[in-house]
Amino acid sequence: MHRDSDVYENENGDPGSLNEILNGLSAAAIHHEGSKFSDIFPLKNGSFADLPAARISEMMKLNSLENASTPSLFSVVNAILDESIERKNGDIPQCVASLLKLVVQEIEQRVSKHAESFRKQSNLYKSREEKYQSKIRALETLTTGTTEENEIVINQLQKIKLEKLKIDEKRKVEEQDVIRLMRQKDQYEIEMSLLKQELELSKKSYEKSCAELVTQAMETKAELEKKLKHTESLLNDSRKKVKELEAFSESKYLRWRRKEHGFKDFIDSHAGALQELRAVSESIKKEVLKTKKTYREEINHFGWELKGLVDAAQNYHAVLAENRKLYNEVQDLKGNIRVYCRIRPFLPGQSQKQTTIEYIGENGELVVTNPLKPGKDSHRLFKFNKVFAPAATQEEVFLDTQPLIRSVLDGYNVCIFAYGQTGSGKTYTMSGPGVSAVEDWGVNYRALNDLFQISQRRKSSITYEIGVQMVEIYNEQVRDLLCNESTQKRYPFPPNGIWRTDFFFSSFSIEIFFICLYYFFHWRIIVFS
Numbered sequence: 001m002h003r004d005s006d007v008y009e010n011e012n013g014d015p016g017s018l019n020e021i022l023n024g025l026s027a028a029a030i031h032h033e034g035s036k037f038s039d040i041f042p043l044k045n046g047s048f049a050d051l052p053a054a055r056i057s058e059m060m061k062l063n064s065l066e067n068a069s070t071p072s073l074f075s076v077v078n079a080i081l082d083e084s085i086e087r088k089n090g091d092i093p094q095c096v097a098s099l100l101k102l103v104v105q106e107i108e109q110r111v112s113k114h115a116e117s118f119r120k121q122s123n124l125y126k127s128r129e130e131k132y133q134s135k136i137r138a139l140e141t142l143t144t145g146t147t148e149e150n151e152i153v154i155n156q157l158q159k160i161k162l163e164k165l166k167i168d169e170k171r172k173v174e175e176q177d178v179i180r181l182m183r184q185k186d187q188y189e190i191e192m193s194l195l196k197q198e199l200e201l202s203k204k205s206y207e208k209s210c211a212e213l214v215t216q217a218m219e220t221k222a223e224l225e226k227k228l229k230h231t232e233s234l235l236n237d238s239r240k241k242v243k244e245l246e247a248f249s250e251s252k253y254l255r256w257r258r259k260e261h262g263f264k265d266f267i268d269s270h271a272g273a274l275q276e277l278r279a280v281s282e283s284i285k286k287e288v289l290k291t292k293k294t295y296r297e298e299i300n301h302f303g304w305e306l307k308g309l310v311d312a313a314q315n316y317h318a319v320l321a322e323n324r325k326l327y328n329e330v331q332d333l334k335g336n337i338r339v340y341c342r343i344r345p346f347l348p349g350q351s352q353k354q355t356t357i358e359y360i361g362e363n364g365e366l367v368v369t370n371p372l373k374p375g376k377d378s379h380r381l382f383k384f385n386k387v388f389a390p391a392a393t394q395e396e397v398f399l400d401t402q403p404l405i406r407s408v409l410d411g412y413n414v415c416i417f418a419y420g421q422t423g424s425g426k427t428y429t430m431s432g433p434g435v436s437a438v439e440d441w442g443v444n445y446r447a448l449n450d451l452f453q454i455s456q457r458r459k460s461s462i463t464y465e466i467g468v469q470m471v472e473i474y475n476e477q478v479r480d481l482l483c484n485e486s487t488q489k490r491y492p493f494p495p496n497g498i499w500r501t502d503f504f505f506s507s508f509s510i511e512i513f514f515i516c517l518y519y520f521f522h523w524r525i526i527v528f529s
């Protein structure tokens with residue numbers, strides 16, 4: 001940085017003009033390293049208002065204004081004011097005001113410095129003038145000496161006069177400069193006073209707006225605090241409500257979740273069932289179509305069969321009569337009365353060696369021995385329709401009588417007569433040793449079971465009316481075993497008195513056991529239309 005003494009003297013030690021000084025100041029400012037003013041203030045292309053507050057404060061701290069030239073400082077001030085007037089409607093921010101203040105202070109300092117330097121220079125010029133005046137006087141005294149010396153002195157005087165003239169001219173120029181600078185200074189001072197006034201006004205308006213803002217801020221703060229308290233209380237209430245709602249929604253969520261699962265399962269199961277139903281419906285449709293087709297075919301076929309059946313029904317009575325005739329012929333051939341013999345095995349405790357059975361033939365022959373009689377009489381031959389050996393089962397005995405029993409369903413009378421001495425096995429054969437096991441069932445149970453099964457199978461076409469009669473012949477007396485009244489028990493029985501539609505079975509310790517089954521039936525001929 002140039003010192004003040006350097007500014008006001010040129011290289012030869014002569015004082016420089018004000019323009020040079022200013023130029024020197026500008027050059028010094030321009031070549032100052034890292035603080036070129038045009039870099040700090042973008043006056044032409046940029047905008048002062050674009051400068052951030054941080055940048056302005058940085059400039060203020062760096063003393064960048066000391067390095068700036070005075071015209072550039074004035075340009076800055078003008079630019080700030082123009083900018084503020086144009087953009088901010090006269091409002092000047094605090095930072096800008098501070099900067100302006102600094103700029104104005106800098107200008108004031110410089111102006112005072114310049115005035116001081118001008119005073120010093122003026123004094124210097126006055127002292128030099130006095131020195132030259134004394135020199136002139138000395139020279140004038142010398143002129144009174146020798147002419148040569150006088151001439152020399154005159155010449156020197158001329159030179160000095162010339163120099164003086166030059167200096168006077170320079171001085172006049174400098175005085176003019178000083179006057180100009182003084183005028184400029186006055187102008188600047190006027191501008192500065194105007195600026196100061198504007199600054200004061202701006203400051204006042206700024207302070208006023210600041211105060212207003214502060215009161216507003218206070219009011220707003222109080223209001224906000226009030227609102228904050230209200231909001232906090234609301235927030236607390238809301239939090240409580242949120243917690244309650246959360247708990248409620250959680251429970252509701254769980255309940256809905258359970259319901260959803262239930263519905264889902266229900267829907268899944270129903271969807272599955274629906275699919276199955278659809279599949280079943282499809283198959284049923286197909287089946288229905290198929291059945292319709294089959295039904296149509298069967299109807300046709302049935303029509304033909306019905307026709308045959310009607311023909312057969314018309315011929316039934318004739319066929320039945322023929323059947324009866326043939327059956328009778330078979331019975332005649334076989335014999336209407338058939339006699340079977342069943343040999344009871346030895347009872348526990350009876351000796352096996354005491355048997356009198358000599359021979360059992362396949363064709364119903366039976367040879368018994370009597371060791372008490374001699375010769376031919378010791379053997380006796382009996383002839384039956386069939387002889388059942390001691391090992392014969394209840395079923396084998398029944399199977400031989402079954403066709404005969406079934407013929408009652410065709411309208412024939414059948415009688416099974418069991419005869420034998422006490423303990424020979426009549427009850428065993430007809431009823432059986434017990435009813436709990438089917439294999440023990442005797443002829444009665446098996447016959448009735450068989451007849452009921454057949455009547456059940458035929459119930460769609462034939463209705464059977466079944467009656468039973470159970471009588472006892474004992475000591476040449478015939479008695480009704482199913483009658484409760486003692487007067488009517490003995491033979492002759494009242495008309496239809498012995499027919500019972502109930503069944504009654506019991507075992508009897510009697511000599512002769514007799515059972516007769518008589519089935520009434522009537523045909524019901526079904527005619528299909």
Ligand SMILES: Nc1ncnc2c1ncn2[C@@H]1O[C@H](COP(=O)(O)OP(=O)(O)OP(=O)(O)O)[C@@H](O)[C@H]1O
Pocket residue numbers: 343344345347390420421422423424425426427428429433508509510511
């Ligand atoms: N085929 C058989 N196999 C095994 N045991 C039999 C057979 N037949 C009869 N019995 C037995 O012989 C005994 C007498 O039989 P059952 O009572 O049937 O004779 P019953 O002729 O009816 O006599 P009653 O005339 O005195 O009534 C019974 O203990 C019976 O179990």
